Structure formats: structure tokens, C-alpha cells
Amino acid sequence: MPNIMTVGYLQSALQTLVLSTNNLNDTQKVVSSGLKVASAADNAGYWSASTNMTSDQSVLSSIGDALNLGSSKVDTTYTAVDSAIDILDQINSQLVTANEPGTDREALNDSISSLKENLKSVLQAATFSGDNWLYNTADNLSGTKSIPTSFQRSVSGAVSLSYVTVDTADTTLIDTADASRGMLTQSVDANTLNPDGTSTARNYYLLDAGSTIPADGQEISISDDTTSDQLADMISVVGNITDSLNQLASSLGTVSSRIDQQTSFVSSLEDVLDTGVGRLVDADMEEESTKLTAYQTSQSVASSTLSLLNSHQQSARVLFEN
Template structure:
């Protein structure tokens, strides 16, 4: 039936053209943004997941920065400790040389004094970002925490993981001791602590090397010591070297762990970014194909609508 009120063909053509225009608008949006899910209205579940994971990735990026800062601090402490070990090794050599009969101990002491000052300079300069782990007032059991991970469990709860570094066992000097001319048995670093007791005759009894127990590596003076006292100093320096070697090994282990964690965090961030992309990124090859098809459909829809509208004009000829 032909009617001037209802043009079914035109209505059908218009509906098809509107659908095509809507699909074309969506495709153009995907192409311009690069996402097939850019808003919650596109796919609420995928958009929610992607938004949460992007937030977690930003947190991981901050963790990565914190690991870099922590690695730098550990590296500075490790490098300084290695240098200090070399200097203490030289001090031990000087003490051994002082055992030679007839040697001028005062001249050897002047060399030892220079090495002692070098130890202080090394410890004082081992600072990074305002922190010095080798000249500190860290007490027994004190640790430094380095942010190392960010995790989210199945319930959505988040937590921060850390790497602990024992800064008490690695400190060389106690920064609270302004005047380092005296030694203490406790609360000091490896180099300003009182040297351990030395049983020079091996009988397990009292020793006569009294001076050995009131000096540290930093303030020992061999100018007028006896051979027994010198032996005690050598043993004390050797013990300190062992402690410094252990401290350097611990710092090296911490640095290795931080490096591995940094690599893992980097790979994890890449994996999360890849996963987000699979959820919400648009396939540009597919979208370009859709665009070409929809543009063709749009042109055909316009022509179909035009033809449907022109059909009603033919009714006028019936009334001529």
C-alpha cells in the first residue's frame, strides 16, 4: 500500500543508516584513542580491570625507583667497605713490619696514623642521599628497609614488601662519637671498638698486654708497645678484617638481591602492560578494515534512503 503518512521503505533505510553511523562513530573512536575499551560504557568489567592494573603498574614504577635508590646506597657502602679493607690490610702489614728487631716504630706509626685518617675519610664520605651506613649510630639489630615489591591479593588488599639490610654489623665508626680518640667495647663500629682481649701466652689466664684492651684500630699507637702488645694488636686487626669481609659479603648479597628484584619488577611491569593491552587495546588492522566497510555501507545507506524518499514523489503523478 502506498501512503503519504507512512513510508516503510524510508523508515527501514533510515534505521539501517543510523545503525551504520553509530558503528562508524564507534570505530572512529577506537582508531582515534587506540582503545577498543576506553570507557566503562564500552566494557565495564575490562575497563575496571585495566584501570586497577594501570594503578598497580604506577606503584611498581615507584618501587623500581626505590630499588634503584636502595641499590645505590648499598653500592656506596660496599665500595667504601672494600676500600677500608685494603687500608686495614696495610695497617696489618705495618704492624707485622714493626715486629722486626731494631725497626724505628715511630716512623711506622706515622704511616699507620695516615692510614687511620684515611679510614675515617672513607667512612665519612660513604654517604648517599643523606644516609651514611658506615659512620652511623645504628645499634645492635638495626636495619634499613628498602621498598622492593607491591602486591595485590585475591581479595584486593595491597601490601608492600621490603629488603632488609643490617647496618649495625657493617658500620665502621659510630657517628655519635665526635671524639674518636678513645675506644669502647660496645656500641661502636668495627674500627672504633676496643680490640678484643689477647692471651699472648695461650694459657687462658690474665695477660700483660694491657694497652691492647684500651685501643681501637683507629687510635692504636705502636710507638712504645711491647712485642706482646703488638701481637695483640695484630690479632685484633685480623679479627676486624674478618668482620669487615663479612660485612662486605653481606652488602654484596643485598646488592645482588636488589638487582634481581629490579629485573623482576621490570619484567613484571612489561607483563602487566601486555595484559592490559590484550584487554583494552584496539586491533588497528581490524579497525581500519571496519572503517572502510562502514564508510561503504554509509554511502549505500544514504542512497537507499534517498531512493525510498523519492518513491513518495511518484504519487503526485497519479493526481495530474
């Protein structure tokens, strides 16, 4: 029969083997998943906090995508407006040249007509993801465009979003339904720019887009019959439209800058949350690897000890039986 000391050694070695095996299994799970807190059972507080932070990351990611989409639309619109301003400057230059004696007004008018067509093409092309804030063909304007910029989570867990908005009533340059809604298709009273002492309107419009509801007044174009006063009115009207486009470009630039700032902030906040989640639930792989080696060694030693003790028991049993 085995003595009491041998039984004690066997029990100790067996306990060590069981404990080492359990620790080894747990550590292998951590190393495999890379997480020290994989479920609420591991640490309810850390798991709950990391789950909320991960949810916030998901919301931020969606906001980041929306910001990138909104930024692309704003940048597309701004680029088209900037090009339109350059074209208007060229049109005004042609009108100023027409004041000079002996100029070929027919050739100048052909140039102005060509510039107008370029203007239409630029604005029609200012479409991103099926959205065009400058060229409207619908009976009604598309209204206010909202771009999410940030979010707040209340104590109850409810999420609310903040937005930056752009009203297409302020950005529409060409409107094929109602000319009065487009900056380039609406009538402008030159008498408000160059008062002649009367209340008689002298209306001019830059582009004829074939609008269902057309603009009243005279389209800006020149011929040999165009008077100096009419040229002065046209130059003033084009200058007034250019000023409006400059204001629009400035507004779009402000919106773009705000979106860029928010995009940078959202990206930084995502990084902060990712770091925070990692600190709560990610395992220290160097530490876990060290543990893994130690538990494997402990398991091996316990197994070897049990094997030796079992062999010793077998030898002692054979000796006593003989």
C-alpha cells in the same frame, strides 16, 4: 505521491545511514583512544580486571623505585666497605713491616696515620640520599633499614608488603657518639685473640674519632718503643677487624643480590601485567582501521542512495504536478 517501493528504499537507506554513522562514531572513539574497553559500560568484567591490574602496576612501580633506591644505598655501602678492607690490609702490612729490624717506625707510623685518615674519608663519603650506614654521628643509631621487595594482594583487596632489612648496628664502622658501637672505633681485647694465660685484657682500637664516649685501651700506632708483643697484638686486632669487615661485605653482597633478583622480578611482573591489561582493553588497531574504512564506505553509499532517492521523489512530484 511516492510509491511504496520508493518509501521502502528510503527507509532502508536511512536505517543503513544511521547504523553506519553510529558504528563509525564508536570506531573513531576506539581508534582515537586505542581502547576497546574505555569504561565499565563497554565491558564491566574486563574493565574491573584491568583496573585491578593497573593498580597492581602502580604498586609495583613504587616498589621498583624503592628497590632501585635501596640497591644504590647497599652498593654505596658495599663499595666503601670493600675500600676499607683494602686500607686495613695496607695498615696491617705496615705493622708487619715494623717487625723487621732497622725499619723507620716513624715513617711507617706516618703512613698508618695517613691510611687512617683515608679510611675516615671513605666512610664519611659513603652517603647516598642523605643516608650513611657506616658513619654515625647521632646519639642513637638510625636502627633497621627496610627495603620493600614484593607485595601481596589479599582476596579482600588489601595490600601487604615484604621487606629485606639491614640493621645499622651491624654496619656502623665509626661512631662519634659512642666508640663502642663502631667496628673501627671500639676496643678489641687482644688477649682473646692471643691468650697469654691470664685474664688481663689488652685492649686496642684502630681509630680515634673523638667520640663522646671514647674507647678504652691503646690506639693502634707504632713508635720505637713499641714491643714485638704489642705489634703482634695490633696485627691480630687489625686482622680480627678485617675479618669482621669481610663478613659485613659478604652480608651486603647477599642483600644486593637479593635486591637485584627482586628488581628483575618486579620489572618482569610489570611487563606481564602491562601485557595482560593490553589484552583486556587495548584495541586491535589494524582491525579497527578496517572497520573504520568499511563504515565510512557504508555511510557514503547510504548517503548517496538517499540523495538519489530524494532526487527521484522530486522528479516524480514535478511530473505528477504537471
